[in-house]
Amino acid sequence: MADMVNWGILGAAKIAREWVAPAIHQSARGRVAAIASLTPGKAEALAAPYGDVTIHEDYEDLLADPAVDAVYIPLPNSDHVPWTRAALAAGKHVLCEKPIALEAEEITGLIETRDATGLVAAEAFMVAHHPQWARVRSLIEGGAIGRLVQVQGAFSFYNDDPQNIRNRPEQGGGALRDIGVYPCITTRLATGEEPLSVTQARIDWQNGIDATAWVQAEFPGFMLDFYVSMRMANRQQMAFHGTQGVLTVETPFNAQLYGDAVISLRQGNGITLERFPGAEQYRHQIDAFNASVLDGVPFACPLEYSLGNQRLIDMIYEAANPAP
Numbered sequence: 001m002a003d004m005v006n007w008g009i010l011g012a013a014k015i016a017r018e019w020v021a022p023a024i025h026q027s028a029r030g031r032v033a034a035i036a037s038l039t040p041g042k043a044e045a046l047a048a049p050y051g052d053v054t055i056h057e058d059y060e061d062l063l064a065d066p067a068v069d070a071v072y073i074p075l076p077n078s079d080h081v082p083w084t085r086a087a088l089a090a091g092k093h094v095l096c097e098k099p100i101a102l103e104a105e106e107i108t109g110l111i112e113t114r115d116a117t118g119l120v121a122a123e124a125f126m127v128a129h130h131p132q133w134a135r136v137r138s139l140i141e142g143g144a145i146g147r148l149v150q151v152q153g154a155f156s157f158y159n160d161d162p163q164n165i166r167n168r169p170e171q172g173g174g175a176l177r178d179i180g181v182y183p184c185i186t187t188r189l190a191t192g193e194e195p196l197s198v199t200q201a202r203i204d205w206q207n208g209i210d211a212t213a214w215v216q217a218e219f220p221g222f223m224l225d226f227y228v229s230m231r232m233a234n235r236q237q238m239a240f241h242g243t244q245g246v247l248t249v250e251t252p253f254n255a256q257l258y259g260d261a262v263i264s265l266r267q268g269n270g271i272t273l274e275r276f277p278g279a280e281q282y283r284h285q286i287d288a289f290n291a292s293v294l295d296g297v298p299f300a301c302p303l304e305y306s307l308g309n310q311r312l313i314d315m316i317y318e319a320a321n322p323a324p
Contacts, residue, residue: 003029003294005093005290005293006034007033007068007069008065009034009035009072010036010059010072010074011059012035012037012043012046013075016072020074022049022282023285025049027290028287030070030287032047033067034055034068036056036059038058054067063090063092070093070095070289071094071095072096073087073095074097076165076171077099077173079171081101084100084110088110091119093289094119098123098181100303100310104307104311110303111303120292120293120299122301123306125181125285125301126284127186130279131276135263136189136247140242141192145242145247145265148222148240149221151191152225152241153225153239155182155229155235155253156179156234158230167206167209175213176210176313179230182236185301185309186249186253191222193220195315197217198215198315198316198318201216201319212227212230213227213316217312217316236254237250248266249262250263261275
């Protein structure tokens, strides 16, 4: 029985270079085995720290490589579904960056393909593997804030580069797809609830993409309000406001990059802080995926869970003012 997952990486995107490839290398049972890039020199640069790595000049060659067990896909959003399908058809397990699809119906199709092949296929929501979110859910379920009434979220950064894939509509760009998915999935992770409706959504459309979005959604027993933007200074926070307390996640999404992972619980005039200094959410994600491939352990964020998140994103677009 295999004791190691040999990973192939399609493309040399920044997230692969800075976070996921290092996580694969540091994982207990994974290694970077192959990299493909369409840009000369990029694959070689990404492979440099990882020893014996096979370089492929196109993605099809990597998928045909018998030494590759699993594929990580950090390509533009519009390429996620076709390359996930192609990787599964080639007999490879797949971890694909979010959003794995642009519409919920596409994920339904991926679930069917995954089941037909018997392989592991999942969306790379690293937050689902950070221990701070398990702790938030435990505190809410344990009654630390009483009855949950309101969830508030924010995620923003400034990027108006027209050449960046996030600003290109033909590549599935936009704030909701890039970062709006995070307030949605962390609310669902923390509460175990699914949305009933999107009661209000407003989008600032710029050159065909949603540069900023303001969203209000109804969940069973509470409301979610959040905004996301690619035209505002860096900010991220999630807060869960109940009848007896407020639970705030200071660095909910980009732990370490944006700041330390800290959650604060305010009850009356007292505040309790909990810190997670050693948590490496990308490595936890790869370790969990490796366990799914090698041991059959259920993955924390299966495609069925991703389907629920994409349904919420679809609901937001449907409720919002259309693109001009």
